[in-house]
Amino acid sequence: MKQVWIIFQTEVLDNIRDTRSWVIGIFFSALFGPIMLGGLLVMIGSSFRKDLDKTLTLPVQNPEYAPALIQFLESHNVITVPAPADPETAVKLGDVNVVLIIPEKFSEEFSSSKPATVQLVLDSSRQSAAVNILRIETLLEGYNTYLGKLRLVVRGVSPEVMDVIAMDKVDVATPQTRAMILLSMLPYFIIFGVFNSSSSIIIDSTAGERERKSLEPLLINPAPRRAFVFGKILSSFPFSIANLALTLIGFGLVFNVMPLEKYLGMQFGLNGMTLIWIFLICLPVIFLASAIQIVVASFTRTPKEAGTYLPFIALIPSLPGLALAFFPVKSNLWLMLIPTFGQQLLVNQMLRLEPISVWNVIASVLTTILVAAAFTWLAILLYNREQIMFRGD
Amino acid sequence: MIEVQNLSKSFGKLKAVQNVSFSAANGQITGLLGPNGAGKSTTLRMLYTLLKPDSGLARIEGFDIAQSPLDVQNHIGVLSDAQGIYERLTTRENIRYFGQLHGMSEQELEKRMDELIIMLEMQSIADRRTKGFSTGERLKVAIARALVHNPGNILLDEPTNGLDVKSTRAMRQFVRNLRDDGKCVILTSHIMQEVSALCDQIIIISNGISTAQGTPDELLQKTGKDNLEDAFIELIGTDEGLA
Numbered sequence: 001m002k003q004v005w006i007i008f009q010t011e012v013l014d015n016i017r018d019t020r021s022w023v024i025g026i027f028f029s030a031l032f033g034p035i036m037l038g039g040l041l042v043m044i045g046s047s048f049r050k051d052l053d054k055t056l057t058l059p060v061q062n063p064e065y066a067p068a069l070i071q072f073l074e075s076h077n078v079i080t081v082p083a084p085a086d087p088e089t090a091v092k093l094g095d096v097n098v099v100l101i102i103p104e105k106f107s108e109e110f111s112s113s114k115p116a117t118v119q120l121v122l123d124s125s126r127q128s129a130a131v132n133i134l135r136i137e138t139l140l141e142g143y144n145t146y147l148g149k150l151r152l153v154v155r156g157v158s159p160e161v162m163d164v165i166a167m168d169k170v171d172v173a174t175p176q177t178r179a180m181i182l183l184s185m186l187p188y189f190i191i192f193g194v195f196n197s198s199s200s201i202i203i204d205s206t207a208g209e210r211e212r213k214s215l216e217p218l219l220i221n222p223a224p225r226r227a228f229v230f231g232k233i234l235s236s237f238p239f240s241i242a243n244l245a246l247t248l249i250g251f252g253l254v255f256n257v258m259p260l261e262k263y264l265g266m267q268f269g270l271n272g273m274t275l276i277w278i279f280l281i282c283l284p285v286i287f288l289a290s291a292i293q294i295v296v297a298s299f300t301r302t303p304k305e306a307g308t309y310l311p312f313i314a315l316i317p318s319l320p321g322l323a324l325a326f327f328p329v330k331s332n333l334w335l336m337l338i339p340t341f342g343q344q345l346l347v348n349q350m351l352r353l354e355p356i357s358v359w360n361v362i363a364s365v366l367t368t369i370l371v372a373a374a375f376t377w378l379a380i381l382l383y384n385r386e387q388i389m390f391r392g393d
Numbered sequence: 394m395i396e397v398q399n400l401s402k403s404f405g406k407l408k409a410v411q412n413v414s415f416s417a418a419n420g421q422i423t424g425l426l427g428p429n430g431a432g433k434s435t436t437l438r439m440l441y442t443l444l445k446p447d448s449g450l451a452r453i454e455g456f457d458i459a460q461s462p463l464d465v466q467n468h469i470g471v472l473s474d475a476q477g478i479y480e481r482l483t484t485r486e487n488i489r490y491f492g493q494l495h496g497m498s499e500q501e502l503e504k505r506m507d508e509l510i511i512m513l514e515m516q517s518i519a520d521r522r523t524k525g526f527s528t529g530e531r532l533k534v535a536i537a538r539a540l541v542h543n544p545g546n547i548l549l550d551e552p553t554n555g556l557d558v559k560s561t562r563a564m565r566q567f568v569r570n571l572r573d574d575g576k577c578v579i580l581t582s583h584i585m586q587e588v589s590a591l592c593d594q595i596i597i598i599s600n601g602i603s604t605a606q607g608t609p610d611e612l613l614q615k616t617g618k619d620n621l622e623d624a625f626i627e628l629i630g631t632d633e634g635l636a
Contacts, residue, residue: 006493017481214477220441221494222466
């Protein structure tokens with residue numbers, strides 16, 4: 001065990017002196033997530049609010065055929081402007097979001113109580129126009145219902161006959177859960193960062209050491225091979241732990257210091273205590289990341305080859321986290337048995353302020369450690385083979 | 394003291410070493426001479442426990458290389474073909490790493506490092522990071538860390554490879570000094586002149602087989618030649634791959 005400590009110490013010293021690599025490695029991957037997520041939240045939040053509050057400017061063709069409708073729209077915070085000469089092209093090019101066209105027959109159809117046609121020219125694939133289109137559609141439907149009911153009253157029928165269903169919406173989304181879709185990406189960034197930060201250290205101390213021809217002299221020293229494997233795995237820990245801590249501090253800053261409330265109209269449940277819990281739950285992932293990577297790096301011939309594999313290795317365990325943003329999954333004990341996925345579910349629950357089952361935490365931590373131990377054992381087997389030295393030859 | 398009996402090793406179909414036997418005594422320099430690819434390095438790698446022999450056995454200080462590799466490693470100092478050192482560590486840190494792995498106490502280690510630094514004339518580079526060192530300087534670091542635990546048996550794989558004349562002469566003198574200290578030194582070489590100049594005992598290896606062994610005089614007698622280079626070529630059967 002003393003030898004493990006010696007190897008650990010020397011590897012850490014060697015890697016710390018490679019300042020450029022670890023500074024870029026740790027800071028880039030640690031701050032990438034918080035900056036990216038924070039930026040997305042601000043962008044989406046501000047565009048969403050801007051569209052809701054703004055008076056809607058609506059280009060209308062032939063407003064003179066439907067003065068009552070125009071009056072209705074204007075009373076609902078819509079400013080009508082003359083439509084462009086070619087509405088379809090203008091919408092296609094994105095010059096305007098939506099154009100209302102009132103055909104000449106409108107007043108004729110309207111007066112004879114036939115359905116009077118109006119045309120909306122829109123591009124449903126343009127996300128930025130969605131809020132405006134929805135507002136116009138809602139207003140037109142409102143006008144439709146309003147006038148329809150008036151006509152029934154004129155004919156002596158109660159307007160209630162039209163209301164087959166009375167819809168009463170109860171929205172259970174708290175302010176936090178509305179931003180959850182975005183926040184669900186957070187575990188993805190955490191796991192990805194952990195895997196990424198250890199990969200350069202592991203590559204350097206395995207495939208790199210072989211390429212620099214220092215592995216053979218090292219292994220002639222009187223220590224069991226497992227001591228080298230343990231020492232090398234452990235030597236990546238300080239760097240990944242620093243990365244994980246920085247990532248979480250970064251998210252903490254984004255969600256607590258940045259004025260997200262101003263942009264999104266909501267606050268997030270990401271306080272110091274939650275961050276510490278997330279940190280603890282993700283610690284076993286650090287072990288797993290290093291153990292998987294040392295196995296892969298032992299197979300590869302050169303650091304360059306290892307460098308092409310390891311980013312993919314980092315992607316695989318973090319992808320479920322990204323999927324969580326779009327396909328919400330309910331946590332249960334079985335899912336906790338999948339290393340990295342369990343952690344991502346738990347982090348998600350914490351962010352949602354849901355109650356956490358102690359058993360889920362224990363299951364997730366234990367299986368991750370067990371799987372990491374299995375990979376470590378595999379690495380020791382690989383290091384006991386002769387090929388470990390001469391793969392590059 | 395190193396004894397080798399019928400050591401064999403194959404890589405797939407390639408028979409790298411076949412039935413090589415010899416013994417190397419303390420206070421002697423034993424040279425393995427053979428062309429490139431003859432199996433010298435493979436033999437040495439088996440002795441320093443990184444390759445396991447398919448058959449045969451070898452003992453170093455009585456410890457079997459296959460049964461007790463850790464004991465063997467404690468009694469050997471190796472300058473392997475791979476001489477990579479840690480470029481971000483200083484000379485002392487490089488040496489200290491290996492000394493610590495040998496379980497040396499801090500006091501013992503610092504004292505031995507000072508000795509080696511003087512012995513190898515490394516005073517000016519002792520506390521510099523080894524990045525940018527010349528081939529000769531790197532070699533000194535590699536030798537110092539190989540000998541830090543003062544082993545009784547020293548295995549050198551082509552120790553003068555890539556050195557200039559001055560460094561080669563210094564290296565040879567250093568090897569002689571090790572012998573005079575009573576160490577058992579084994580070195581490999583494909584340079585006939587080097588083996589002639591240095592070795593007390595010569596083992597000729599060709600195509601994985603040891604074709605002859607003995608003192609320089611014995612080899613001359615055996616072949617009836619009047620100089621060692623002719624004797625070597627006669628025993629190997631070709632001068633290809635030699636220098």
